[in-house]
Amino acid sequence: MSTPSIHETNRLLARTINIGADLGAELEQGWTVPVGPHHLDLCREAGFTAIRLATCWAAHTTEAGGRFVVDPAVLDRVDLILDQAAERGLSVVLNNLQDPELHADPPRHLERLLATTHQVAARFSGRPAHVMLEPLAEPRGPLDDLWNDYLRRILAALREADPARAVVIGPASYNNLRRLPDLHLPEEDRNLIVTVHQYWPTTFTMQGETWLGTDTPFGDPVSWLGTTWEGDHEERSVLSDAFARLADWARAHDRPIFVGEFGSSNNADPVSRARWASCNRRLAEDHGFSWGYWSFGPTFALYDESAGRWDPALLEALGLGRQS
Numbered sequence: 001m002s003t004p005s006i007h008e009t010n011r012l013l014a015r016t017i018n019i020g021a022d023l024g025a026e027l028e029q030g031w032t033v034p035v036g037p038h039h040l041d042l043c044r045e046a047g048f049t050a051i052r053l054a055t056c057w058a059a060h061t062t063e064a065g066g067r068f069v070v071d072p073a074v075l076d077r078v079d080l081i082l083d084q085a086a087e088r089g090l091s092v093v094l095n096n097l098q099d100p101e102l103h104a105d106p107p108r109h110l111e112r113l114l115a116t117t118h119q120v121a122a123r124f125s126g127r128p129a130h131v132m133l134e135p136l137a138e139p140r141g142p143l144d145d146l147w148n149d150y151l152r153r154i155l156a157a158l159r160e161a162d163p164a165r166a167v168v169i170g171p172a173s174y175n176n177l178r179r180l181p182d183l184h185l186p187e188e189d190r191n192l193i194v195t196v197h198q199y200w201p202t203t204f205t206m207q208g209e210t211w212l213g214t215d216t217p218f219g220d221p222v223s224w225l226g227t228t229w230e231g232d233h234e235e236r237s238v239l240s241d242a243f244a245r246l247a248d249w250a251r252a253h254d255r256p257i258f259v260g261e262f263g264s265s266n267n268a269d270p271v272s273r274a275r276w277a278s279c280n281r282r283l284a285e286d287h288g289f290s291w292g293y294w295s296f297g298p299t300f301a302l303y304d305e306s307a308g309r310w311d312p313a314l315l316e317a318l319g320l321g322r323q324s
Contacts (some may be wrong), residue, residue, distance in 0.1 A: 003130050009166045010193050012130055015320065016050040017043050017293035017302065018261060020097070021081070023074050027058035027098050031299045035081055039296065040088050042303065046310060047320035050091035050290045052260060053081065057116045058099040058109075068115035075123050082124065082131060084202035091130035093168055093260070093292070094120070094195040098135045106143045110150065114157040121161035133158065137175065137260070138197065140280035148184040155189060168221045168258060169196040175201075175260065177242055180249050194253075195260035196246060198280055200239070204229045204274070209266030226262075229272040236279060241265040243283040250287075263294035266301055270313060278317035293318060 019039065020032035031306060035053065041052055060074040078094065084259050087091050096116070102109040114199035117135045122126055135154045139147045151169055153192060158167060165190075175197040199205040206212060207224035214220040229235060251255045262280045264273045277293070284291040297303045302318075315321075 004166070004218070006166060006193060006276045009129050009132065010258060010290050011134075013093065013193075013258050013290035014049045014095070014294065015048050015318070016052050016091075016258075016260075017046075017048045017296050018052045018263075018292050018294040019296040020052060020054040021078070022076055023060060025054065025056055027056045027100075029219065031295075033240070033297065033305070037084050040081075040084050040090060040311075042245075043296070044090055047313060050093065050130075051085060052093040052095050053078070053085075054095050054097040056098040058102065058112065061112060061116050063112070068112045068119075069125075070116055072117045075120075079123070084126060086128075086130070093131070093134050093258075094124065095137055095143050095168070096120075100283045102136075103139070103141050103143055106146055106150065110153070114153060116155040117154055118161050121158045121165065123161040124289045125165070129166060132166040132168055132193065133162075134260075134317075137170070137195075139172050140174050144215040145180075147172040148182075148272070149255075152186060155186065159189070166191055166193055168193045168195050168260065170197070171181070177246055178294070180246070185253075185255070190310050191195040192255065193258050193265040194250070194255045195258045195263040196266060198239075198242075198259055199262065199264075201227075202230070203227050203237075204268060204272065205264040207265055209265050221245075224267075226268050227266060229276040231275045231279060239279055239283060243287055243289075247290070250289075254266070257287070259288040259289050259291040261292055261294040263300040264304075266299070270311075273294060274313040274317040277314055281318050 019035055022028050022032035022034045026258055055300040061068050080091055135158055169192055171183040173179045175195055177196045203218050203224040204227045207219055208228050209221045212221050294300050302314050
């Protein structure tokens with residue numbers, strides 16, 4: 001059997017749902033679920049082709065004798081989830097999402113990140129191509145100016161353990177499209193899928209999300225409550241132009257694109273949420289990008305666990321079928 005091209009591998013992520021994995025760490029509380037067969041069945045039956053499994057490796061890594069070690073029990077748990085996903089025909093992006101200490105002080109925690117990256121890559125190196133690795137999502141803050149250097153080190157650590165794995169990597173400032181021109185990927189590594197995250201306009205998608213703090217570039221998220229997205233010509237043009245620039249970059253660099261996150265707060269108007277999601281999904285598909293909706297739940301939720309049902313309007317906006 002021939003090895004799939006990186007563009008073919010990216011197509012496995014055509015319709016992806018982000019799902020945060022509750023693996024027992026305090027850092028994971030409030031935005032994750034205890035991922036198991038039930039959640040994966042729901043994702044498959046709704047029509048998703050893949051899950052982006054958000055994990056927090058830093059929360060499960062300890063240092064002993066100058067060595068960093070990922071908790072073997074956590075690796076076993078993730079291994080089981082990968083088995084369960086494969087049984088259901090779901091591809092997986094195994095993502096490293098939250099690492100507050102690294103983002104606050106990158107040089108101090110770089111060696112931990114490299115050790116963790118190598119261990120995770122080694123553990124899952126025997127997996128088929130439908131498992132992809134994302135060694136660090138959303139670099140930001142002090143890491144922004146260091147990102148091109150750090151991503152080369154991260155890739156070197158990963159490639160030492162798994163030379164041919166498809167790897168998902170994106171630009172600085174939370175994988176912001178505007179920072180894509182600053183992203184310098186190693187030309188010799190063609191097994192990379194480039195990801196961006198799309199939450200524009202922020203005052204709509206993040207309204208009421210107090211975890212952002214009050215000192216954002218656009219003010220206090222509480223003040224944004226009630227913001228709608230009407231999908232008028234001007235609003236759609238802003239998104240259309242952004243996706244067109246992304247497509248231009250992808251063609252110029254011959255890199256596949258995964259819009260790894262887009263979604264809106266549950267605080268937003270439901271009709272606007274569906275309208276905005278549909279616009280982003282259609283633009284991604286029109287340009288041949290794979291996409292990942294944030295998230296299964298419980299925050300920015302597409303699935304209501306208390307009611308035991310998908311949000312029907314959002315599911316329809318994503319072009320998916322089963323709504324219960």
